[in-house]
Amino acid sequence: MLEIVLDDAGSGAEEKEDGSKWYKGYYERNKEKISERRKAKYREDGEFRQEMLESSRAYRQKKQIEREKKAARRGVEYVRRRGGPRKPVEIPVSGGVELGYTISTLQKKSKRSMATIRSWRTKGLFPVTPFQTKRGDSLYTMKMIGVLCSVLRSYARMTTDSAFKETVETRWQNLRIPVGEKIVVSR
Secondary structure, X not given: OOOOOOOOOOOOOEEOOOOXXXXXXXXXXXXXXXXXXXXXXXXXXXXHHHHHHHHHHHHHHHHXXXXXXXXXXXXXXXXXXXXXXXXXXXXXXXXXXXXXXXXXXXXXXXXXXXXXXXXXXXXXXXXXXXXEEOOOOEEEXXXXXXXXXXXXXXXXXXXXXXXXXXXXXXXXXXXXXXXXXXXXXOO
């Protein structure tokens, strides 16, 4: 059993913004014991574990919705990469400017896993985008993503021949995408 050590005022509690009390001093002195108790309860009590998992899932979903709403207010698509959203980048394309999106947008639109897309790129089955950031991130316009998704739907399975890659590159060239060049775009 833990004992509560009171602060100088005698209560040990501090007022939070919402009016509830928080025992900061008590928690600081006993955080290891509290943490161990919580971990033991999580391991041993299946119902508690389910509650915590559901609470965590609800929190993540709430935060995801908030991020998407914030991006929508700014008029951009929410793209999550390396711990946070990335804004689309303006890319000069055939005399105009289009927005460039990272590979995560391609992954979402194509409904393929990131590992699959990266694997195809590494094996040379997937065309390399000419647009990159200074950091080396690949950028795709929505038209390029549309072409890739369209061709992916027409191929039941990714083949080891170069037909897929050639088809995509030809369609990109029809969109006046400078295939074979490397264009570095700053964020």
